[in-house]
Amino acid sequence: MKNDDLIARSYNTIAGNYEEIVEIDKALEYYDKSVYHFEKASNDTLKAAVFNNIGNIYFYRKKDFPKAIDYYNQSIAISEKINNVYSVVLSKLNLTSLYFEEKEYKKGIVHLDYVEKNRDKIRIVDVQGYLYILLGKKYHYLKEYEQAEFNFKEAIRIGEENNSKIYLSDSYNDYSKFLFDVGKHEEAYTFLEKHQILKNEIFDLEKIKNAKIIGMDIALDESKRELSAINKEKLLQSENLKKTKIIVSLILVFLMLMMFLLYILYRNNIFRRKVNDYLEVKNEELKIAKEKAEEASKLKTQFISTISHELRTPLYGVVGITNMLSDEHKELADSPHLNSLKFSARYLLSLVNDLLQINKIEENKVVLENLTMNIHDEINMVSNSLSFIANRNSNKVVTMIDDSIPDYLVGDKLRLSQILMNLVSNALKFTQNGEVRIKANLEKREGTFCFVKFEVEDTGVGIAEKDLSKIFDKFVQIDRKEDDYQGAGLGLSIVKKLVTIFKSEIFVESEEGKGTKFTFTIAFDSDMTKVNEIINDIKVDLSSDMVYKVLVVEDNKINQMVTRKIMEKNNFKTVIVDDGYAAMEALSKEQFDVVLMDINMPLINGFDTTRLIRKKGITIPIIALTAFAKDEISEEAISAGMNDVLIKPFEPSKLIYSIETLVKRNND
């Protein structure tokens, strides 16, 4: 900026110099350059002055009036814009002079009026004198001779006072013309002469000036050289400046980027720390929740096994005594009370068993066993054992078994009969005076595997569409009426879980008022070598009629009685003791074939008693009779030295079978 102003001023000076030595084109060239730099420097005052100077060149030197007018007007416009009245006055004076020369007086007078109004702004004497000349010309044109005379005379006075030769020469000339016009020829001649003398003087001065011009040229060259040096330096500086600017901006951008990255890193860190803290808290909470859940699950399992143990112990008594009653008192066989007692006892037992079963399945403790089976036998067994309910509701049970199903299959018949029992008993419960069909069809064979499709269909009350999805859930009973039937809503959920263990799926179709149909398919192996292997494995010599001596260790009086009855029914001799120490004593005095040991007893439990017996070197078979769930205690029972575990209430035949097998093995 500063440089531009300096350059502009220098160009202006050079242009002025060229003008002085009448190198007009050069002068114009430098004025142009000067305008360019003033523009860059935004110096309007000087730009206006340069336009005025260029106007002067076109007017006085080149006599190109239109261009001169154009430059004056541009100068005026700029000066007006920046409110520089002095500059406007100068350009307007020049413009007036031009129009007067062109004899366009009216146009000139417009500008001259402006100058006159602002004549107090004129600071240079020559210019004041010049104004008088132009005013003189104006009034001369308007034929206001008095005014014209006055102004010409004022112009001459100022010129003479200040010895301004050029302008005085003009004043003489114009005044002489005026005098000539108004008929004052003599006076006109005098002033013309004065004008001539001055003109000559000026001419001489011009000559002297020309002599100086060569010297000026050198000075001019010098200043041109200086100017180009400044220009070059300026260029260099601006290039350096540009480079520095680029480097600085790059550094700035880089710094900003770094700051931004740092900020993001910082934010991320905070966020990560927060998330970490949050996760740690949640982890801790989860750990606590997991421990609680495990604790709860353990407690639940414990609770269920304790409750079922507590229930099974008295149930052993109830079921056993009921059986004894009906065995010993044949006359009571038809007693409705005894039948109800039997039914209730069995129902209670099945409920406890169901609960245990669900618990076991949910803990993934159920493993299917491979047993040989016959579909006819299984289905008949189910239908026979439910004949009581069938009769009660006046239902007919129809079994349809596909003849192409092999007679011997390998599979878990206990679990299968459990599924069928639940489905058929439901069908019988929810049907009155109807029919329940149990069907088994050979769906397909794959290698040695037979896929048997079972259907349990009834003509009962049916299940509403909306309830179909719920019936397999635990403890769900739909629209149960008071006198309907007994049940805990566990049957179908056990069925579904068992079918899943068989790697299958159960389907239900039902229509309210028409009946219900449950369908599922199970694959059984029919490989005869497997069947034979299993049969050989369980071959038992049931022909023996041995009379064994049995020591029963049991604290519960009712259970003592039930076990004694079972033993006596098989002609086994029985000695009963109340606790483990009494058992030790009995064993030391007498010879026994087998010990039936309760686990949960006061003073010393069944496990510890067994350990004591084994410590003494007695190898007699010991069978645990317990109300605990088998898998809970079998490990400890075996490690304590017991030979078998039976869960109360058990089928008497199972106990006899176990006794005979163990005693025989011990005696071999």
Ligand code: ADP
């Ligand atoms: P529970 O029989 O002990 O009530 P289940 O789980 O065996 O429990 O059955 C659940 C419900 O499904 C029953 O309460 C009954 O509403 C409905 N249901 C089951 N089987 C049948 C059927 N064959 N006909 C009509 N409704 C049935």
